[in-house]
Amino acid sequence: MLRSAIRQFLTQTRFLVTDTAQTVHQKNSNILYGKPIARRILNECHNECAEFVNKYQCRPRLVTVLVGGNESSKLYVRNKQRIAEHVGIDFQVINQLMHTTPSQLIDTIQSLNQDHSVDGIILQLPLPLHLIDKTQQFIDIIREDKDVDAHTSPNGYLYRQSPPPLVTIPVVAAVREMLLEIGEPLQGKDVVVIGRSKYVGTPLALMLSQSSTTAKDSLVSGATVTICHRHTHLNNLTWYCKNADVIVSAVGRPKLITQRMVKKDAIVIDVGISKSWTDKAVAQNKQFVGDVDFHDVQRVARWITPVPGGIGPVTIACLISNLLRLARHRRQ
Template sequence: MSANIIDGNKIANDIRNEVSEKVTTIKNSQNNIPGLAVVLIGNNPASMSYVRGKERDCEMVGIKTRTFKIDQNTSEQEVLDLIKKLNIDNNYHGILTQLPFPKHIDERLIIDAINPYKDVDGIGTNSAGLLSIDKPIFIPATPLGIQQILIRSKIETAGKHIVICGRSNLVGRPLSILLSQKGIGGNATVTLCHTSTHDLKKYTLSADILIAAIGQPNAITQDMIKPHSTIIDVGINRIEDSNKKSGYRLIGDVDFEKVKKIAKNITPVPGGVGPMTRAMLLNNTIKAYDLQTNRN
């Protein structure tokens, strides 16, 4: 037996096509274009690569985008001043801050300065609080992307035991809320595991759906998997590989080659959750445009 490998690239492409159609409708009916502002502080190579990917995605679907590049040594106040300007700039319906920030800048302070109706990453305190009471403006892109993988792959969540390994504010915690809420892609019984969880294997072996968001390569091994379960691998870990032009290759938190032999469904790395995160950011930008247009 070998697992069905879920093609995140294909699902993400379907979503991009849907977004592109919405952008075309907006252009034709409202003579306007949704816009996304990206704030990039410093010259972190990984951050710059991620931003270029987001710029390409926006160009592909017709969303206008501009990256505001700020010097590594800029002050916190200067970043706040930029956010305030973008909050009232009607050319930009979404604001994305590329993490991580330099150590001297308070990430939470900057993120929470973003207008909640432009917080397309869905990671502000306002967004997190509204998600917890099932009234979200925006759902964080990675959790939303994971939910869409499950929905569009016709993997039932209602009544299932979902185990999430990792409790970050970006993935694990909001995802646990999302999958336990009423509605399509929810109604699950969710267990959230973390670094202080005793006997992690006991929980993973009981999971109908296991979601790994740990940040450790191959942390989830074959002996930790319930046969015929669904495995969603959120991890993106760089491993040195002299055979690659880049000098490294990407692997997930799951021992893919061995786990796929007993799982029913599994996402690969790369090509699984990653493309979905970027696709849902585009989707959230369209939602931001609609919300602001309707409010005005």
């Protein structure tokens, strides 16, 4: 039943494509699409999920706590739900009212922590304004072994913990998958990470700069990494980018990275996403845009990821993969 469900999913959803002839990068194209990579990960997840159901006679269960009615958050949650359910995961959304108090939110998370049937908990961000300052404190209530987003502090050691945490922040794992797909060693290369947020930019910079112990690791780490951010002057940003072999942008500013900032044959990974409200964007239904001026930069880059259809689908696939890893580990 699950197998037919995933097949149906693969044919129906707009995230995954069915044409088996389509490779990750289309012939004669330098565009690195996320969908085929996501499909590969989700296929593995589907198999693991079926094994899980066989073994434990229940489906892995993922619960998302959504506070308030932010439209973008709702959209993200619906996307995750659609994909999770097609893989065979029991996905539940707990809607909490906009004016939820801190203690109510804490109670909700704690009851999910204690519920043995729950394998993963997502606290959908951003929280409403009256809770936003305590975001990390709410996140840190989530049990480390149910933390599919890898947002809790213990899962954030990254550069220190030994052995490393079971799960990686999905978007960081997605960048890793993209770089593995490209398959060029990063060791000694110059990488610019734009953005220093604690769940995206900073952990990305850490991953990319750390020492690599295996050949596979050397495809995603060992680089000389520069962390740029809002206080980096545009001239300096250009100077760093123009020298970079790889640019990873994660700030959410449309057309921040233009063609003149990119070295020929560089790899450009666009993690940013923002909504454009120009008449043209609305008319063409192309409202979601990345940080990179895609069409111009595409002319000089060796590899470039699109937005949408790049990092996004891979990120959701990595989230599902985290859930299965945690669920298996907790029930062992």
